[in-house]
Amino acid sequence: MPRWSFARFGTDWSDDPTAMPTARKFLIFGLMAFGQFLALFDIQIVSASQREVAAGLAAGADEISWVQTAYLMAELVMIPLSGFLARALSTRWLFVASCTMFTISSLLCGLSWSIGSIIAFRALQGFTGGAMVPLVFAVGFTLFSGKQRALIPAILGTVSVLAPALGPSAGGLITDALDWRWLFFVNVLPGLAIATACAMLLRIDKADTSLLRRIDWAHFVAMAVFLAGLEYVLEEGPRHDWLGDETIAIAAWLSLVGLVLFVERALFSPMPVVSLRPFRRPIFAFACLFNLVIGFGMYASISLVPVYLAQVRGYDALQIGKTIFVVGVAQLGSTVVAASLSQRIDMRWMISVGLSLFALSLWLTSGMTSQWGFSELLVPQMLRGFALMLCIVPSVNMALSGVPPQDLGAASGLFNLMRNLGGAIGIAVVNSWLQDDTRIAAARLSEALGRHARPASDVMASLGQRIATMTPDGARAQDMAQAVMARVIGREALALGFDDVFRVMAWMFIAALVLVPFCRQEPGATPPPADAAH
Known part of the structure; x- marks a missing residue:
């Protein structure tokens, strides 16, 4: 058996990282991918537990939303900046510093004493964690080639989708079993382990600190x-x-x-600070547009379903987590399929199928009622999880295959920025649509009750009589009956509002198919054949 030595363990491969032993490549890539998972996982980890966090910090509804907003704002700023910082500090020390600060800020989030403190620490957490997301894409396309490189988009696509999808589920489980503070404490040990290992192993390029003086x-x-x-x-x-x-x-x-x-x-x-040179390649520009649309649909759907389950069905954090967990299961199942197809068929066919299936999943969800739960959401959610990988894998290949090594950092930062920007736009837009569509649905339901006054009056009278049996005050019974009716109308209007939003999103993904024929792969941009790795 070969004997390991500290000298070999700390070998510098910055002159030719592709010559690194395959086992070491996958070890480095696995560590970085796990760091990326933590950064993306924490975007949505508080979404199903906002009520518990708000109660623990005595925060209002408007204030608690900033626990997620602060993270997203800071992460958006760091993602495109990471390419420049990697050249200035080296990939090794930027990733180690980011992971270390992400871990420290996670600890501080768990120790927060007020809403202001947790917002500040979440901003620091998002800023430092944002660097880990694009770095792993650039490193994967730097280290690997041939069939090994074909796995990179599938693995990182799975992480990019699975992490935010599992965030609400895991967050609900953690909050129910322990306490909301453990949403952040769980990052500490993995973060320290990843930072330590990467400080020892991640030697693939050299720093150019002179860039910092010319920034x-x-x-x-x-x-x-x-x-x-x-x-x-x-x-x-x-x-x-x-x-x-x-x-x-x-x-x-x-x-x-x-x-x-x-x-x-x-x-x-x-x-x-951020080079726009990658946009000179038309296929990169189209891949970024697809990533914008994918981010819109992915983050909007991840955001909408927990809101529906909480506000319409009255589910708690644990029930929400159990219901949406199937999205991640479907994504894992589609990873092997997506990786295999990426080597066999034209990327345009693959992304066409992915966009079509995603649109179908949204269309199926647009038929939900106020009584939908796990079983009714199972097929649409699994279909959406499967379709996402068929969208992400070809878009990553289109964006990063054939990019010159000196532009990989910038290209990866811009590409990942488009996905997160699409998510930010998606969450904001669908929330606005939901408010407007719910108001319209409530008005229509009220009009329908006005046109059918006699049946509505009979229902109110019957409901009032039932409530009167529980309270001696007849007038109060009628007021309570009206309040119950108002809640029912509000719940049904909200369910109809969700249907309208999912329907519009489905049409948006269908419209994105128009771009597919223009995504012609550039000559020489495809991944090299399998034997090129040898």
């Missing part, structure tokens, strides 16, 4: 203002009449100014 700070500030302002507008807009609110209007203008300056600096700065 274009105007470009960085413009990017931060643009992305953070956009996320703020998207999060707060549905609750505060969008641009009708002065604060949101100011944030929108700042975001627009930041966008203009960001693009100007990206095109003309001698040292841009």
